[in-house]
Amino acid sequence: MQTVKRHFFAMRNGVIADVLRKAGSPFRIIFGLNLPQLVDIAEQTGDDAELARSLWANSTTRESMMLAPMIFPRAEMDRGEAERWIAAIPAAEIADVLCHRQLRYQPYAVELARDLVGSDKAMDRYTALRLMFNLVSAHPAEAAATAAAVAARPDALTDRVAAMLAEEASYMSEFENNGDFR
Numbered sequence: 552m553q554t555v556k557r558h559f560f561a562m563r564n565g566v567i568a569d570v571l572r573k574a575g576s577p578f579r580i581i582f583g584l585n586l587p588q589l590v591d592i593a594e595q596t597g598d599d600a601e602l603a604r605s606l607w608a609n610s611t612t613r614e615s616m617m618l619a620p621m622i623f624p625r626a627e628m629d630r631g632e633a634e635r636w637i638a639a640i641p642a643a644e645i646a647d648v649l650c651h652r653q654l655r656y657q658p659y660a661v662e663l664a665r666d667l668v669g670s671d672k673a674m675d676r677y678t679a680l681r682l683m684f685n686l687v688s689a690h691p692a693e694a695a696a697t698a699a700a701v702a703a704r705p706d707a708l709t710d711r712v713a714a715m716l717a718e719e720a721s722y723m724s725e726f727e728n729n730g731d732f733r
Contacts, residue, residue: 552605558592559584559614571613577641578613586648589614593621600627607636616645620653630659637667637678643708646678655685661693668700673708676701680712687719691727695720 559582568583584592596602596618603623609615620636633654640646654660660682667679679697687694698717701709 552602555592555596555602555606555615555618558595559612562588562592576613578611578616580612582612582614584614584617586617589618589621593618596622598622598624600624607639610639610641613642613644616641617648620649623653625653625656628653628657630657630663633657633659633663637675640674640678643674643677643681646674646681650678650681650685654682660686661690664697665693668697673706676704676706676709677712680709680716684712684716684719687716687723691720691723695724 562582562584564583564585566583567585568581571578571581571583599622603619606615606622607619636649637646640649654663657663664679664682664686667675667682670676670679680701683690683694683697694716698713698720702713702717
C-alpha cells in the first residue's frame with residue numbers, strides 16, 4: 552500500500568485535483584492522476600486481491616478506488632464481491648473504471664447489469680448502463696433493453712447515458728442484421 556501511495560504522490564497533479572474538487576468530486580483526497588498513469592501503476596503492481604480490497608476500502612481517496620479494479624484478479628471477482636463493490640461506488644468515474652477494467656470480463660456480467668436496472672439507486676442503474684456499454688457489441692438486444700428500462704426512470708445521472716446506449720445498441724443491431732458496415 553505504501554508503494555502505491557508513493558506512486559500517487561509522485562505523479563500528483565494539483566491542477567486536475569483542483570478541477571475535480573471544484574466539480575464536486577466526493578473524495579476527500581484527490582491526487583489528480585489520469586487513467587494512463589493509473590494503468591502504469593497497475594502494471595507495475597500486478598494482480599493482488601488483498602491490496603485491491605484495501606485500496607477499494609480506502610473510499611476517501613479517488614485514485615485508490617480507481618486502481619483497485621485494475622489490480623484485482625479477474626478470476627477472483629465472484630458475483631458477491633462484485634455486488635459489494637458496486638454498493639460502495641461513490642462516483643460515476645469509479646463505476647466506469649470498475650465496469651471497464653473488471654466487471655465486463657465476468658461470466659455473470661449481463662445478468663448483473665439486468666439486475667442493477669431494477670435498483671432504486673441511480674448509481675446502480677448508471678453502473679448497469681456503463682457495464683452494458685462494454686458488452687453492447689456482443690449483446691445489442693440486452694443493451695437496448697437495459698437502456699429502455701433505465702430511460703423509463705428519468706434521472707440526471709442516467710438520462711444521457713441511457714440515450715447513448717440505446718443509440719449504440721440500435722447501431723450494433725443493424726450491423727448484426729446486415730453483417731457489415733455498408
